[in-house]
Amino acid sequence: MEFHKTLDLTLVSAKGLKKASSIYGKLHVYAVASISGTGYKVQKFKTPIHKDGGSDPTWNFPMKFTVNEAAGLENRLTLVVKIKGARMFLDKNLGEVRVPIKELLQGVKPEEKTxxxxxxxxxxxxxxxxxxxxxxxxxxxxxxxxxxxAVRGAGGHASSGNGFGTGFVDGSLISNVANSGNGGVRRAKSFPTVSKRVFKSRVHAPLVP
Structure with a gap:
């Protein structure tokens, strides 16, 4: 038995992606979010693809993680968000965000629910x-x-239409909104740099309307 917190996270958007446009037009952009360093079944979520989102895609995609609080405070967990451009044969890596879970935990006071x-x-x-x-x-x-x-599973799967699809990639749970179209989740080389916070604000609105 271990003590965990739930992490409700909504991946809202990206801005100024330098590699998301070319002479052939704007890329269809999506993101894959996960928490690394748990030692347990890795939780991953894939956003819908924003078609022609290019440098400024928007997703507003909610996801829920289970976080080992002690491991997070010991700085052993990292939120990783990989940004991808969907292509016919091989999706393009557009960059990565890496945020220590410890920083997110310490960004909220115990009495705050905002x-x-x-x-x-x-x-x-x-x-x-x-x-x-x-x-x-x-x-x-x-x-x-x-x-x-960790649960071993078959290759990733995504349903069609407007339903909700789940699957496994390398033993990792994948969850995605199926209207994302094509563009499966592929493994990418790691980006070790921890991302720098740009700004922070608090609101009293619920996370998911």
């Missing part, structure tokens, strides 16, 4: 600035939860 709005720099393969990603988040109360070890 949503936090934050923005972080998107970093490229060599740490270069590639844009900015904005998201909102809120932690739920602690609870005693049993989590099994």
């Amino acid at each position: 949503v936090q709005n934050v923005s972080y720099e998107v970093r490229g393969r060599y740490g270069e600035l590639e844009g900015v990603v904005s998201f909102s988040y809120k932690f739920g109360g602690s609870g005693s939860v049993y989590l099994p070890q």
Whole structure:
């Protein structure tokens, strides 16, 4: 048994993505969010694809993680958001956001129940600035939860139409809104640079309307 918090996070948008447009037009952009360093089944969520979103895609996609509070405060967990441009054969890596869960936990006082709005720099393969990603988040109360070890599964799957699809990639749970069209989740080289916060504000609106 371990004590965990829920992390309700809404991936709102990205701005100024430098590699999202070309002479062939604007890329269809999506993002994959996960928390690394847990040692348990990795939770991953894929946003819908914003067709022709280019440098400024918008998703407003809610997701819910379960976070080991002690591991987070010990700085052993990292929120990773990978930005992708969907293409016919091989999706393009547009950059990555890496945020220590400890920073998110410490950004909320225990008595506060408000949503936090934050923005972080998107970093490229060599740490270069590639844009900015904005998201909102809120932690739920602690609870005693049993989590099994990593579950091995088949290749990723996404349903069609407007339904909701789930699947596994390398033993990791994938969840996505199926109207994202094509553009499966593919593994990418890691981006080790921790992203820098751009701004932060608090609002008293609920996370998901």
